[in-house]
Amino acid sequence: MGQPLLTVDGISKSFRGLRAVANVSFEVEEGAIVGLIGPNGAGKTTCFNVIAGVYRPDSGRIRLRDATLNGLRPDQICRAGLARTFQLVKPFKDLTVEENVVVGALCASGSVSEARAATGDILARLGLKAKRFQRASELTLPDRKRLEVARALATRPTLLLLDEVMAGLRPTETDEMVATFKALNRDTGLTILLIEHVMRAVMALSQHIVVLHHGEKISEGTPEHVVRDQAVLDCYLGEEVEV
Amino acid sequence: MPLDTYINVLINGVLTGLVYGLSALGLSVIFGVIRIVNFAHGEMMVIGMFLALVLFRWFGFDPLLSIPVAAVVLFGVGYALQAVVIARVAHLADHMQFLLLAAIAIIIVSACLMIFGPDAQSAQTDYSLDTFAIGDIIIDKVRVYAGIAALAVTGALLMFFRYTATGKAIRACADNYLGALVVGLNVGRLYALTFGIGAACLGAAGCIILLLVDVHPYLAPSYTLLAFVIVIVGGMGSLAGALLGGVLIGASEALAGVLLDPSLKTAFSFALLIVVLLVRPQGLLGKALQ
Amino acid sequence: MSGLFAGVSTRGRVLFAAFLAFLIVAPLFLNDYWLAIIIIVCYLGYTGQSWNLMLGFAGLLSIGHALFIGVGAYTGAALFVHFGVPPALGIFAAILVAVVAGSIIGALGFRFEIRGVYFALLTIAFAEFVRIMVDHSRWLGGTAGLFLPVQNREGIDLLNLRGSPLMFYYIILFLNFGALALCRWLLAGRLGYYWQAIRDDHDAAQALGINVFRYKMIAVMISSAMAGVAGVFYAFYYNNLFPEQIFSVEQSVQVTFAPIVGGVGTLFGPILGAFILMPLGRVLSTLTEHWNLPGIQLLFWGICVAGIVLFRPAGIWPWMARTLRLTVRPGKDE
Numbered sequence: 001m002g003q004p005l006l007t008v009d010g011i012s013k014s015f016r017g018l019r020a021v022a023n024v025s026f027e028v029e030e031g032a033i034v035g036l037i038g039p040n041g042a043g044k045t046t047c048f049n050v051i052a053g054v055y056r057p058d059s060g061r062i063r064l065r066d067a068t069l070n071g072l073r074p075d076q077i078c079r080a081g082l083a084r085t086f087q088l089v090k091p092f093k094d095l096t097v098e099e100n101v102v103v104g105a106l107c108a109s110g111s112v113s114e115a116r117a118a119t120g121d122i123l124a125r126l127g128l129k130a131k132r133f134q135r136a137s138e139l140t141l142p143d144r145k146r147l148e149v150a151r152a153l154a155t156r157p158t159l160l161l162l163d164e165v166m167a168g169l170r171p172t173e174t175d176e177m178v179a180t181f182k183a184l185n186r187d188t189g190l191t192i193l194l195i196e197h198v199m200r201a202v203m204a205l206s207q208h209i210v211v212l213h214h215g216e217k218i219s220e221g222t223p224e225h226v227v228r229d230q231a232v233l234d235c236y237l238g239e240e241v242e243v
Numbered sequence: 244m245p246l247d248t249y250i251n252v253l254i255n256g257v258l259t260g261l262v263y264g265l266s267a268l269g270l271s272v273i274f275g276v277i278r279i280v281n282f283a284h285g286e287m288m289v290i291g292m293f294l295a296l297v298l299f300r301w302f303g304f305d306p307l308l309s310i311p312v313a314a315v316v317l318f319g320v321g322y323a324l325q326a327v328v329i330a331r332v333a334h335l336a337d338h339m340q341f342l343l344l345a346a347i348a349i350i351i352v353s354a355c356l357m358i359f360g361p362d363a364q365s366a367q368t369d370y371s372l373d374t375f376a377i378g379d380i381i382i383d384k385v386r387v388y389a390g391i392a393a394l395a396v397t398g399a400l401l402m403f404f405r406y407t408a409t410g411k412a413i414r415a416c417a418d419n420y421l422g423a424l425v426v427g428l429n430v431g432r433l434y435a436l437t438f439g440i441g442a443a444c445l446g447a448a449g450c451i452i453l454l455l456v457d458v459h460p461y462l463a464p465s466y467t468l469l470a471f472v473i474v475i476v477g478g479m480g481s482l483a484g485a486l487l488g489g490v491l492i493g494a495s496e497a498l499a500g501v502l503l504d505p506s507l508k509t510a511f512s513f514a515l516l517i518v519v520l521l522v523r524p525q526g527l528l529g530k531a532l533q
Numbered sequence: 534m535s536g537l538f539a540g541v542s543t544r545g546r547v548l549f550a551a552f553l554a555f556l557i558v559a560p561l562f563l564n565d566y567w568l569a570i571i572i573i574v575c576y577l578g579y580t581g582q583s584w585n586l587m588l589g590f591a592g593l594l595s596i597g598h599a600l601f602i603g604v605g606a607y608t609g610a611a612l613f614v615h616f617g618v619p620p621a622l623g624i625f626a627a628i629l630v631a632v633v634a635g636s637i638i639g640a641l642g643f644r645f646e647i648r649g650v651y652f653a654l655l656t657i658a659f660a661e662f663v664r665i666m667v668d669h670s671r672w673l674g675g676t677a678g679l680f681l682p683v684q685n686r687e688g689i690d691l692l693n694l695r696g697s698p699l700m701f702y703y704i705i706l707f708l709n710f711g712a713l714a715l716c717r718w719l720l721a722g723r724l725g726y727y728w729q730a731i732r733d734d735h736d737a738a739q740a741l742g743i744n745v746f747r748y749k750m751i752a753v754m755i756s757s758a759m760a761g762v763a764g765v766f767y768a769f770y771y772n773n774l775f776p777e778q779i780f781s782v783e784q785s786v787q788v789t790f791a792p793i794v795g796g797v798g799t800l801f802g803p804i805l806g807a808f809i810l811m812p813l814g815r816v817l818s819t820l821t822e823h824w825n826l827p828g829i830q831l832l833f834w835g836i837c838v839a840g841i842v843l844f845r846p847a848g849i850w851p852w853m854a855r856t857l858r859l860t861v862r863p864g865k866d867e
Contacts, residue, residue, distance in 0.1 A: 052740070073739070073744075074736075074739040074740050075739045075740075075741075075742050075743055075744050075745065076744075078739075078740060078741060078742035079742045083740070083741075084740050086736070086737065086740070090734045090736065090737035091734075091737075092729065092730050092733040092734060092737065093733060094729065094733055095726075095729060095730075095733070099726065099729075102726055103726050103727065103729075103730045103738070103741055103743075104741045104742075106723050106726060106727070107741055107742035107743075111722075111723070112721065112722055112723060112726065151741060152740075152741070154741075155741055155742055280650045280654075328839075328843065331843055332842060332843065332846070335842075335846055337594065337649045337650055338588060338594040338653075338797075339842050339846055341594065341596070341650065341653060342789065342793055342838060342842050343838075343839055343842040343843070345596075345786050345789075345838070346835045346836070346838035346839035346842065347835070347839060348835075349786070349831055349832070349834065349835035349838075350832055350835035350836060350839065352828070352831070353828035353829065353831040353832035353835060354828075354832065356827050356828035356831075357826045357827065357828050357829065357832070360827070361827065460828075464781075464782050464783065468657065468661060468782070471654055471657070472658075475651075475654065504669070506665070506668065506669070507665065507669065509661070509665055510661075510662055510665035510666065513658045513659075513661045513662040513665070514662060516654070516658045517655065517658050517659065517662070520645075520647060520651060520654065520655050520658070521641055521645045521647070521655075522645075
């Protein structure tokens with residue numbers, strides 16, 4: 001297998017004394033789909049934002065193959081090959097769907113015409129081709145989520161970070177998204193790291209799962225393994241019992 | 244230069260600074276609560292000045308006695324402005340609000356131009372040229388009265404905000420807009436009240452300043468800028484900060500006027516503004532920005 | 534609603550061509566008075582376009598634009614008066630100085646994360662500071678002003694910008710429409726897309742690999758360069774410079790009128806705004822001459838701007854383009 005694509009090594013992050021993430025380490029193999037789950041407040045989003053360059057970790061390293069990502073700005077991280085989506089989608093409202101994706105494509109293309117040519121495939125894959133001249137502000141939520149993903153894909157990432165992309169989608173829409181990602185992963189070998197609450201999606205998509213709780217990693221493994229892991233069951237069930 | 248000169252200058256500067264502080268208070272209150280920067284600040288103060296001038300010319304009212312009148316009139320103007328005009332652009336981007344107020348400022352200036360003409364005019368009271376002498380310290384009577392009046396109005400304002408129900412309601416709006424709505428405060432009306440109060444401060448400040456300075460329509464922009472400097476240095480939204488900033492700027496301008504070329508003193512204020520904006524934009528006493 | 538990426542319909546193209554053609558041949562039948570007005574209109578349109586770039590494209594509100602115009606003007610004028618450098622060369626120095634000024638303010642603003650109103654105040658503070666400094670500079674003429682040698686109004690000397698009003702007319706016409714073309718070209722490319730993205734959502738833009746600082750700085754630099762050029766034109770057209778006038782807050786605020794009325798963030802807005810405000814203002818002023826109302830033009834402009842902000846914040850151009858069907862949305866023909 002060789003070197004993993006993404007190595008998260010001993011990441012810790014505190015906010016004003018409150019430990020959000022404590023010494024979390026895991027690896028993402030090239031071509032894999034890895035899910036990062038945990039109850040609310042487990043530190044998933046913080047961990048995600050540290051990887052995406054929004055926060056600087058207090059300690060630990062993040063490596064994309066050989067390159068260290070610590071301390072890079074979000075735009076530098078994108079150019080290094082890591083694209084991310086936002087949980088609360090951020091479409092460029094005044095631009096059309098196609099123009100939104102062009103903005104992303106310009107990261108990997110030299111000119112606007114080249115970028116525009118590259119958007120065709122991506123839009124088709126995400127089922128947005130018919131709507132490409134619509135203003136982003138006119139889209140429904142599921143379409144905005146698809147746009148968010150399309151835009152990130154246009155930057156030609158080696159690793160795609162998905163931030164609760166299924167939130168707010170109906171079960172059929174969730175299944176469609178899962179199918180899209182599976183196809184992407186299969187056809188292009190795109191590596192995906194996703195934070196998710198929607199278990200249906202996590203179980204269907206992930207080949208490997210990392211579980212966080214109170215900022216620490218408490219389990220990791222295949223979906224089947226994690227689902228049976230006592231520690232994981234405790235943290236999810238335990239949360240409900242605690243008053 | 245002898246120490247006495249410095250003390251003279253300093254005291255005069257502080258007294259003037261109290262008046263600056265009062266005018267800056269108006270700006271700060273409006274920003275602190277409504278989050279709007281009143282670019283028509285100087286223009287409203289000039290309305291107060293012209294009002295005091297007219298009352299002085301027609302009825303012989305000492306400008307200080309005109310304070311209640313000017314305060315009420317400007318309150319009405321401010322209230323109406325916020326309720327009818329500015330509230331309509333609350334949802335638009337910052338630059339739109341600025342532009343609206345800049346346009347209003349221009350309308351006020353040109354109206355004043357048409358009514359009063361471009362020449363400087365003054366209100367000379369009997370005590371305009373008198374001074375108090377304490378040992379070797381000489382202080383203009385007008386400055387002392389101005390300072391006292393400014394302090395009085397400021398004090399009244401601070402008591403209003405601290406001790407009355409409306410005052411507290413306004414402070415609640417400033418602290419937490421959504422929360423205020425949730426507990427049922429009529430935020431629109433409170434905003435209008437706030438703008439009215441801010442404008443009233445300016446009316447009062449205008450009357451007081453007329454004792455010290457001649458009025459003409461083009462005076463306004465420099466006072467707007469001065470108020471910005473004070474409020475930025477003292478802290479946007481902080482009442483004590485506005486006062487403190489006013490005194491500081493008044494004193495430093497006076498001193499700079501003596502130590503450097505007098506016409507450079509405004510340059511000094513702007514340099515200070517730049518530094519504060521860069522290093523500590525929330526000012527000395529303001530709340531930190533997100 | 535932005536007209537940036539909308540195509541222009543055939544009707545729009547024809548109208549534009551006619552408009553431009555009219556302006557080109559206008560000197561044949563308009564007298565000097567009207568030419569002078571059109572010169573000011575184009576000047577307002579040009580400076581407005583430069584300001585528009587900073588706000589409409591980079592999202593930065595500048596109320597100190599007079600600073601860039603002023604330093605450009607003084608640089609060009611001073612080099613000519615003191616060293617005999619012809620403005621055709623001096624203009625490069627003027628652009629350089631203006632760009633440096635813009636870069637300093639822009640960099641300070643971005644580095645220290647000053648946004649919105651605070652940035653606007655920063656621009657005012659710099660403009661005022663420079664105004665006072667120039668007031669005290671005898672080399673630059675100080676408060677009494679810097680005067681260019683009285684010029685020979687006959688003939689056309691492009692190198693030294695000495696000539697008839699006609700020469701200045703075509704120069705500013707070229708600048709105005711040249712700026713339009715330049716901005717359109719810029720917007721169609723990477724810069725345009727990135728600017729729009731940054732303006733819309735800073736964080737999302739960053740996440741897509743856009744170095745926000747760099748692109749904002751580019752907008753600031755282009756904007757201030759354009760303003761610097763306007764300054765040189767101003768200096769040589771009016772032949773005198775007074776710090777109180779050229780650096781004043783009033784000037785800075787007036788620069789904003791045409792783009793606001795026309796439409797911030799649109800390409801054609803500044804020009805349209807200028808063509809609406811200026812002639813109307815002048816006509817009003819002439820009509821009320823015998824009533825002796827100083828400031829009526831200013832009052833009129835204030836009311837216009839207030840009206841636009843209250844009732845049509847997107848400006849007149851988007852509405853006009855929609856109503857007269859001068860633009861088409863992409864994909865309509867498919």
